Amino acid sequence: MKLSQKLTAKTKLNQTLRSWLPILQVASDELKETLEPFIEKNPFVQLEPNPKSRSLNFYSDIYKTSISDTIESSIIYKESLYEKLSSQIDDKLFPSKKSKEIANLIIECINSEGYFEWDDGIFIGFSKDEVERVRARFAYLEPVGVGAVDYKESFIFQLDELCDNDEIYELCVEIIQNFENISKFTKRKNYEAAMSLLKKFKNPPAIEYMDNEMLVIPDIFVYDSDGGIEVAINDEFYPNIHIDIEGIDEKSEFVSSKIKEAKDLIDALEMRKSTLHKIGLMIIEYQYDYFFGGDIKPMKLKDIAEDLGRNPSTISRAIQNKYLSSKRGIVPLKNFFAAAAAEEVSNAAIKEFLLNLIKNENRAKPLSDEAILAKIEDEFNIKLVRRTITKYRKMLNIASSSERKKLYAIQG
Structure with a gap:
């Protein structure tokens, strides 16, 4: 009986996790936007702003460099690289649902410099050929050059956009592919024009967005406390979900199903908080010395996944676009996971x-x-x-x- 109850609870948990995986995956400042489509389909649920203002004062007391200043600075809107790319995933270049899904996964794997880094934990269910076919279309997105695997491919992406002269284009391609032997092109026709064009290219391709990295909103705070360190979740951006069924017959099949959906949504938000909090605790356990000036030590996704009873791909999704703030600064969670x-x-x-x-x-x-x-x-x-x-x-x-x-x- 006990085994049956445990299996039932685990199955329910896994179903909730799968159903609301986008909530686990999305960045904190996009939570409200992610929840809205679910709310719109449910007449008994309202999304209310989080009234908490104390958390800003609480954390500003923890750090001399106020975390509230970090969050306040984010209010001064400046479009991020990922917002820029996401806004361009439309029917024109990505007409099918599948191509849009792959394109959004590709965006998750683009680093701060604008280069693409393959991640097995992200592209579950898709082949490399499928991903590469979709990634090729990133040559037509802005900023030009983003989504390439290295600077050479990025230069080719930029060349496609900036050059309309066939002869200069062909010479530029040769130069890009043979930078190590660039001297052999000096006497070629159009050499000066080609080099003048190449000097206009951005390297790295997302260079104009790199200054925005300090505007990210931390998901986890690690702070000193009585000689030790503690972890807290930044729930400032977690809206409150209110279920209003006053005067409604809860026995109705439609009503009961919508109430269940609402409760699942609340569970998913709590699961997100719980998962991030546990990941924060595990990071402290594995990386304790880092928070006192040491280096990041080896830490594998599968180790955390085993300890938390989760699949490594779930943990991979949970840490995407998430950041940890401590007295050593704000860093992406994925930086703590290294072979x-x-x-x-x-x-x-x-x-x-x-x-x-x-x-x-x-x-x-x-x-x-x-x-x-x-x-x-x-x-x-x-x-x-x-x-x-x-x-x-x-x-x-x-x-x-x-x-x-x-x-x-x-x-x-």
Whole structure:
């Protein structure tokens, strides 16, 4: 009997989760918009603004840099990269329901620089060929170049939009595909015109949106408390759902079904809060040292999923477009989930170190993969092989040292 009750409860929970998965997945500032279609179909439910104002004062007391300032700054509307892209997923380029669904999943996998990063946990039920066919249409979206896998493909996307001269177009394609041997094109006809055009390209493609990252709204707050740290959910953007059935016959099949839908909706919101809170607690447990100045340590989605009794794909969706705020700043939740490069070092920490090396390198003499390897081994006291550095560099859409030298020359 007990086993049967547990299975029934688990089945109900899974059904609710599947039914309201968009509520789990969506960013906090889009919650109200996501809930409205459900509310419109239910005559017994009203969506009321969250009257909480105390949470802003509460959190402003926690931090010297007030979280209320972060939220207040978000009121000054500035369209994000993801809003810009989402607004363009229409019937013109994505006529079918399936193509729209894939396009929206692709947007989830576009990083802050505008490059696409494949995620197995996102494209469940779709083949790579299906995704690639839809991603190809991102060449026609704005900002031009977003959705490409690397800077070369981004340049091709931008070239399609900005060049209407066939001869210059063909030469630009050759140059883009052969940046490492750019010198062989200097005597070609239209070389100057091609280079003048290439200098206008954006790299990274979403560069004008990158300054907006601090306007994101944290979903989880981690703060110091009596010598330790605690986690709290930012429920400022969670609207209240009010069920009004006064004077209504609840025994009616229609009414009872709508009441059940409303209660499922409330359960889904609570499930979202509960799941994010548990993820926050797990992050504290796994990444305790990070909140006191240490590096992010290896942490896998499947470990959290097992502890929470969830599927890894569910956790992957739960952390998409979500952010954690602590005294170390605001960071995407996905930054805490990284495979191990060594027992006590995550590849996220290594990638961050690699990025800083590239940002501060001598442009006249860019660092080779061997030089980067030596610096990383010295910094983290670990042993790696050069191909690992090459893999990380490519994952970060960073060109080779010779290609970067050519790019620096183009940028002046």
